[in-house]
Amino acid sequence: MDGALARTVSRGASVVLSGVEKHFDSVGAVRGVSLDIRSGEFLTLLGPSGSGKTTTLMMIAGFEMPNAGDIAIDGRSVVALPPHKRNIGMVFQNYALFPHLTVAENIGFPLRQRGVDRATRARLVAGSLELVRLPGYEKRYPRQLSGGQQQRVALARAIVFQPRLLLMDEPLGALDKQLRESLQLEMRRLHADLGITFIHVTHDQEEALTMSDRVAVMNDGLIAQVGTPEDLYDRPCDQFVASFIGESNFLPGAVLGREGELLVVDCGAAIVRAVAGDGRTHGGNVTVTTRPERMHFADRVAESARQNSMAATVVEAVFAGERCRYLCQCDGGVEVVIKEPSSSIIPRRRVGDRVEVAWSIADTVVV
Amino acid sequence: MPVLLVTPLAIYMTAFYAWPLASMLLRSVDDPAWTLENFRRFIGDVTFLDVFWITLRTALIVTAGSLLLGYPVALALSRLRSGPAALVLVLVLLPFWTSVLVRSYAWMVLLGRHGLVNELLIGLGVLDSPLRLLNTSFAVCIAMIHILLPYMVLPIASVQRQIDAALLRAAAGLGAPPWRVFLQVVLPLSMPGVAAGVLLVFVLALGFYITPALVGGPHDLMLSMLIAQQVDLLNWPYAACLSTALLATTLLLIVLAQRLPGVRDVMRSATR
Numbered sequence: 132m133d134g135a136l137a138r139t140v141s142r143g144a145s146v147v148l149s150g151v152e153k154h155f156d157s158v159g160a161v162r163g164v165s166l167d168i169r170s171g172e173f174l175t176l177l178g179p180s181g182s183g184k185t186t187t188l189m190m191i192a193g194f195e196m197p198n199a200g201d202i203a204i205d206g207r208s209v210v211a212l213p214p215h216k217r218n219i220g221m222v223f224q225n226y227a228l229f230p231h232l233t234v235a236e237n238i239g240f241p242l243r244q245r246g247v248d249r250a251t252r253a254r255l256v257a258g259s260l261e262l263v264r265l266p267g268y269e270k271r272y273p274r275q276l277s278g279g280q281q282q283r284v285a286l287a288r289a290i291v292f293q294p295r296l297l298l299m300d301e302p303l304g305a306l307d308k309q310l311r312e313s314l315q316l317e318m319r320r321l322h323a324d325l326g327i328t329f330i331h332v333t334h335d336q337e338e339a340l341t342m343s344d345r346v347a348v349m350n351d352g353l354i355a356q357v358g359t360p361e362d363l364y365d366r367p368c369d370q371f372v373a374s375f376i377g378e379s380n381f382l383p384g385a386v387l388g389r390e391g392e393l394l395v396v397d398c399g400a401a402i403v404r405a406v407a408g409d410g411r412t413h414g415g416n417v418t419v420t421t422r423p424e425r426m427h428f429a430d431r432v433a434e435s436a437r438q439n440s441m442a443a444t445v446v447e448a449v450f451a452g453e454r455c456r457y458l459c460q461c462d463g464g465v466e467v468v469i470k471e472p473s474s475s476i477i478p479r480r481r482v483g484d485r486v487e488v489a490w491s492i493a494d495t496v497v498v
Numbered sequence: 499m500p501v502l503l504v505t506p507l508a509i510y511m512t513a514f515y516a517w518p519l520a521s522m523l524l525r526s527v528d529d530p531a532w533t534l535e536n537f538r539r540f541i542g543d544v545t546f547l548d549v550f551w552i553t554l555r556t557a558l559i560v561t562a563g564s565l566l567l568g569y570p571v572a573l574a575l576s577r578l579r580s581g582p583a584a585l586v587l588v589l590v591l592l593p594f595w596t597s598v599l600v601r602s603y604a605w606m607v608l609l610g611r612h613g614l615v616n617e618l619l620i621g622l623g624v625l626d627s628p629l630r631l632l633n634t635s636f637a638v639c640i641a642m643i644h645i646l647l648p649y650m651v652l653p654i655a656s657v658q659r660q661i662d663a664a665l666l667r668a669a670a671g672l673g674a675p676p677w678r679v680f681l682q683v684v685l686p687l688s689m690p691g692v693a694a695g696v697l698l699v700f701v702l703a704l705g706f707y708i709t710p711a712l713v714g715g716p717h718d719l720m721l722s723m724l725i726a727q728q729v730d731l732l733n734w735p736y737a738a739c740l741s742t743a744l745l746a747t748t749l750l751l752i753v754l755a756q757r758l759p760g761v762r763d764v765m766r767s768a769t770r
Contacts, residue, residue: 194667214670227668231686240682244673288672 143171143328144205144295146191151200153186160186162352163200173322173329177339178349179375184332185300187349191330192298193217204296215244220289220297220327224304226281228273234260234284235269241292259287262321279310286318290325299331303338315342336376340364348372366406370418370498379420380467381498386417394419394497399463401441405495421495423468424454428480429489440489443467445480455479459488523745526738540739545724550743553721556638556710557703561650563643564699565692568650572691573684575651576658590651598645602712605641606632609713633715641709646702650695657691658684690758697755701748 146168153161161183168174176184189195191202193214201208209217228237238256239247247255260266263283273281282302289297299318303311319342322329333339339346340360347357348371356368367373370381384398394407396419405419429440446466447458450473457469457480469488471477480486526536540546575586593601608614609631616628631637661684669679707722714720721744728737 192671194671213675214667215673215675217671218673219671221668221671223664223668225662225664227662227664229665229669229683240669240674241672243682244678292673 142295142326143169145170146296146328146330147201147203148187148191149201149203151187151190151197151202153183153190153195153197159352161190161197164349164352164354165200166347166354166357168328168330171326171328172344173319173331173342175331175333175339175343175346176349177333177336177346177375179334181351182349183352184334184349188298188300188330188332192219192221218292218294220292220294222282222285222289222297222299222302224301226273226285228281228285228288230273232272233269234265234271234273234276237273237284238288238291240288245292255291256287259291260284262290262324263287264317278306279314282306282314283317286321290321290327294327296328296330297325299329301333302331303335304333311338318342340376348375350375364422365494366496367420367498370420373420373496373498378423378468380423380426381418381420382465382467383416383418386415393492396497398441398465400443400461400465401439401463403439403441403495404492405497406493407497417497419495420498421490423456424470425494426467426469426488426490427471428469428478429487437492438489439492439495440487441467443486443488445482445484445486448480448482450479459486461488523738523742525734526742536735536739540736540743546740546743549719549721549724552717552719553704556635556642556718556720557700559639560642560646560703561696561700563639564647564650565696567643568647568695569654569692571647572651572654572658572688575655576661590648593645594648598708601645602641602709605637605644605709605713609637609640632713635715635718637713637715638710638718641713642703642706645709646699649698649702653694653698654688654691657694658688661687693755693758697752701751704748705744 146166148164148166148168151161151164152159164183164187176187178184186195190197191204193209193212197210202210204217204219229240232240235253235256238259239252242252242255256269257266260268263286265280265283265287268276268280268284273284276284285302302318303314306314315338318329318331331339331342340363343360345357345359346363348355348363350371356363356372358366363372363376367376367379370379373379373381382396382398382403384396384403387395387397387402389395389407390404392407393404394417396403396405396417398419403419405417429438441461443459443461445457446460447456449456453473454470455473455477457471458466459469460466467488473479526540527534571586571590575583575590578586606613610616611628611630611632613632615631616625619625620628665683665687666679669683670676674682705722706720707726710718710720711723711726721740725737725740725744728734728740
């Protein structure tokens with residue numbers, strides 16, 4: 132085992148959720164979540180509001196008790212443990228820094244609870260501030276800090292006592308775009324440096340894709356799909372995941388048959404071949420999907436065995452700097468979005484143009 | 499302009515409050531003619547110093563008692579769900595809807611020789627003969643604490659309700675057991691409310707008249723009662739000197755307390 136792997140395995144906690152449920156009155160916030168979070172990984176719970184992601188995080192932290200199911204950290208069930216005994220680092224959306232304490236006292240708070248002496252505390256606090264790139268800020272008060280600085284102090288406070296697990300509840304939600312992006316990278320770096328397990332909750336799919344090793348997409352109290360960012364983007368398992376992450380075009384159709392690994396679908400405007408995915412036996416009606424930027428305009432009908440193509444009319448054309456965005460109506464009536472890079476060698480289309488839309492079969496997924 | 503809206507009230511307050519007050523206080527230096535003789539005699543007066551000390555001491559005890567009893571109530575108010583919290587709030591505010599005079603009389607009934615407390619204790623066999631509860635310093639403190647308690651509970655509860663719940667969760671998550679969360683987070687953050695409550699109760703206790711007059715004994719002569727006594731004797735100059743002393747002490751305390759930043763914020767949030 133090489134050094135980096137050994138460090139990761141020993142420093143991060145593994146978290147196992149088994150059939151976790153939580154209801155508030157009669158509303159099922161979490162309706163049966165099972166998830167295996169590996170030691171040292173950066174996992175994001177992604178979903179719209181009301182999907183149960185924050186409630187799940189709160190149950191891992193101990194602020195909510197599951198109605199059913201179990202949560203085990205490093206192999207030990209923690210459901211009966213109160214939050215202050217779980218030894219987990221936590222960062223909240225509004226930072227929750229203690230206003231009556233200085234930065235140093237805030238960061239030193241968890242160390243005080245653990246009986247660390249004053250000299251060691253000062254050393255660890257200074258080290259933590261170095262890690263989040265705020266050296267020398269010990270004597271300031273939270274109200275004197277900007278939003279980004281407060282967030283970094285909250286991070287420093289959450290890791291100073293060297294927990295094996297760090298939970299983050301939409302930590303970047305209150306920041307502006309540029310700050311958010313730079314802090315995303317810092318968190319990624321911090322994760323690589325510390326080697327502990329990060330569990331992060333967000334509704335921002337771009338953030339999830341940028342920062343995580345794996346993403347668990349949640350919808351209406353259940354996990355829709357778990358996988359690496361590429362898995363989720365290239366092979367979404369259902370319509371919800373396909374539309375929540377990035378943009379998708381959906382083509383409904385009837386299954387005509389199979390060709391090896393591929394499903395042949397009649398989508399009205401054309402016969403489309405799609406990757407059949409998880410081996411479910413499909414029959415009847417399905418929906419195939421592909422990403423807008425994977426579609427392009429072919430100058431002639433594609434004969435290639437590796438491409439799908441469809442005739443369409445351009446309905447809208449928008450120049451958006453980096454890309455040109457077209458809305459096309461296919462002959463069958465379905466509308467698709469196509470994004471082409473805005474480059475001088477790619478001709479711009481105009482509204483009303485008759486076009487041939489083509490895309491790779493490998494990029495076509497059944498959902 | 500908003501200033502115009504306040505003018506009627508300003509006129510009323512000037513005519514019926516500020517002017518009589520000022521002319522009363524002026525008598526300390528203006529009666530029988532402009533002289534400082536009244537104050538000179540007043541400063542060395544043993545009776546005044548005695549009474550002043552009794553007043554201060556009573557106010558201190560009452561404030562401490564209100565704080566000890568009121569803080570847990572305020573804590574409960576901020577932690578309970580809205581149903582039970584509303585009930586507790588009503589219980590705290592109920593005394594406000596009865597006049598101070600009536601409440602003071604009620605205490606006389608409770609603490610008297612044949613009052614409810616004595617009858618209960620004798621009936622239970624704990625006592626053979628009634629205790630002297632009424633007309634004691636004990637009675638004064640109990641009754642004043644009862645009457646001033648809401649003034650302690652409400653500022654503290656208001657500040658505690660503003661303490662962000664996320665802070666409590668953060669403290670717990672960082673390893674603090676509930677009693678440490680209270681000592682290290684809740685208590686320090688509730689201090690502005692405590693300061694406001696203490697100031698309010700102390701200042702009110704200094705000037706209390708009816709309650710100590712009714713339930714107190716001969717040794718419980720408060721400054722306000724002394725002033726009333728002197729007015730009865732038509733000893734205006736002396737009464738004016740006493741009043742000035744009381745007013746000056748109260749104003750001094752308020753000014754000093756306002757300099758504490760927490761207190762200013764509490765006062766400001768009340769007027770927002």
